[in-house]
Amino acid sequence: MRVLVVGSGGREHALVWALSRGGGVDDLHAAPGNPGIAALATCHPVRADDHAALGSLALELRVDLVVVGPEGPLVAGLADDLRRRGIAVFGPSAAAARIEGSKTFAKDVMDAAGVATARTLPVAQPPCVLKADGLASGKGVWICRTQEELGAALHSAEALGQPFHAEELLEGPELSLFAVAAGGLAVALPPARDYKRIGDGDTGPNTGGMASFSPLPDVPDSDAAEILETIHLPVLRELARRGSPFHGLLYAGLMRTEDGLRVIEFNCRFGDPETQSILPRLESDLLPLLLGDLAGPPAVSAGAAVTVVLAARDYPARSDDRGTPIEGVDAAAATGALVLHAGTALHDGTLVTNGGRILDVVGLGENVTAARTAAYDAASRIDFAGMHYRTDIAANV
Ligand SMILES: Nc1ncnc2c1ncn2[C@@H]1O[C@H](COP(=O)(O)OP(=O)(O)O)[C@@H](O)[C@H]1O
Numbered sequence: 001m002r003v004l005v006v007g008s009g010g011r012e013h014a015l016v017w018a019l020s021r022g023g024g025v026d027d028l029h030a031a032p033g034n035p036g037i038a039a040l041a042t043c044h045p046v047r048a049d050d051h052a053a054l055g056s057l058a059l060e061l062r063v064d065l066v067v068v069g070p071e072g073p074l075v076a077g078l079a080d081d082l083r084r085r086g087i088a089v090f091g092p093s094a095a096a097a098r099i100e101g102s103k104t105f106a107k108d109v110m111d112a113a114g115v116a117t118a119r120t121l122p123v124a125q126p127p128c129v130l131k132a133d134g135l136a137s138g139k140g141v142w143i144c145r146t147q148e149e150l151g152a153a154l155h156s157a158e159a160l161g162q163p164f165h166a167e168e169l170l171e172g173p174e175l176s177l178f179a180v181a182a183g184g185l186a187v188a189l190p191p192a193r194d195y196k197r198i199g200d201g202d203t204g205p206n207t208g209g210m211a212s213f214s215p216l217p218d219v220p221d222s223d224a225a226e227i228l229e230t231i232h233l234p235v236l237r238e239l240a241r242r243g244s245p246f247h248g249l250l251y252a253g254l255m256r257t258e259d260g261l262r263v264i265e266f267n268c269r270f271g272d273p274e275t276q277s278i279l280p281r282l283e284s285d286l287l288p289l290l291l292g293d294l295a296g297p298p299a300v301s302a303g304a305a306v307t308v309v310l311a312a313r314d315y316p317a318r319s320d321d322r323g324t325p326i327e328g329v330d331a332a333a334a335t336g337a338l339v340l341h342a343g344t345a346l347h348d349g350t351l352v353t354n355g356g357r358i359l360d361v362v363g364l365g366e367n368v369t370a371a372r373t374a375a376y377d378a379a380s381r382i383d384f385a386g387m388h389y390r391t392d393i394a395a396n397v
């Protein structure tokens, strides 16, 4: 089988790594990929948002499957454009990807499907959450506990120029549950947790994600089937009923409130960096799942994975720190950790930073504590000027 993975971050490196381990793929390609991916796949200089060029590349390479990483191209109809050209794709149509592309659409689908989510408020009043409707790269949600926060949020929301709504402010730990879906059929992957804030103790601004781990102490892998049954499957059936069946990865961002699980949002693709902690736990091959063979849930190891993101100087305020040499990747990998590239480049054969989140260090172990120790041991061997990472990931788990 020949597979083309679209994207260039740590999530795509994890997908390429998982596909390269399984027996089913004998020829791996990526567009555009990154220097880490290039060790496992042939990278092609085609951007993830260039639908026409991706289609031509897939036809030229005669790939059996295209796996789309990021949400932007999916919401913009990449999967439709490729399917129209006869190319098999893992990733939803634009119509189904609206579950992520429009928060109002997602609420409407959840209401129709009877899936519990935060109540929409007719009037914005603290405490509440303001949410922009469309894709906003993590910058379209404002938590408002006070009138001042609400005032500032209304200002920012209006400045974004998208429709927005106010909803009930929920409290509780969050978790992510991924389901591989093909229309009304789906299987769940093990639950994971991500860390969005830049600073230890969940302080400072939100980021694209600074860390993740799996399994969770409070939501065991064995809970996944029931969550799938009560949350993902009703939504998948509702999407199919509306004539837009979902084929791809349906990601539920959930909050465990005192009244039970509530959906915070759905995403239409693998989450970054949860994917980096979930895929290493899969014991069965990823490829059959992506091809729609959903006969049963995949075999999952009892072991744990902890992912720590190494970010560039000034991230997330600025993500333009590029060209700084990176040292110690081989030494980190020699410890047995998985070092995934998120924002790297090669300059004359030297590995350098390429902005934002630079590397994802995935520690593996028989439990979360061991995996955490492994991740931090490996991370301590890597260095680049300005490097920073959270030190409290999966502590006290
Ligand atoms: N109703 C809510 N109550 C409490 N916190 C929320 C609520 N909605 C969102 N959040 C917080 O904001 C974060 C981002 O919201 P989310 O809907 O996932 O948007 P996005 O990922 O598109 O930025 C969530 O992970 C959660 O921490």
Ligand SMILES: [Mg+2]
Residues within 6 Å of the ligand: 253, 265
């Ligand atoms: Mg989110």
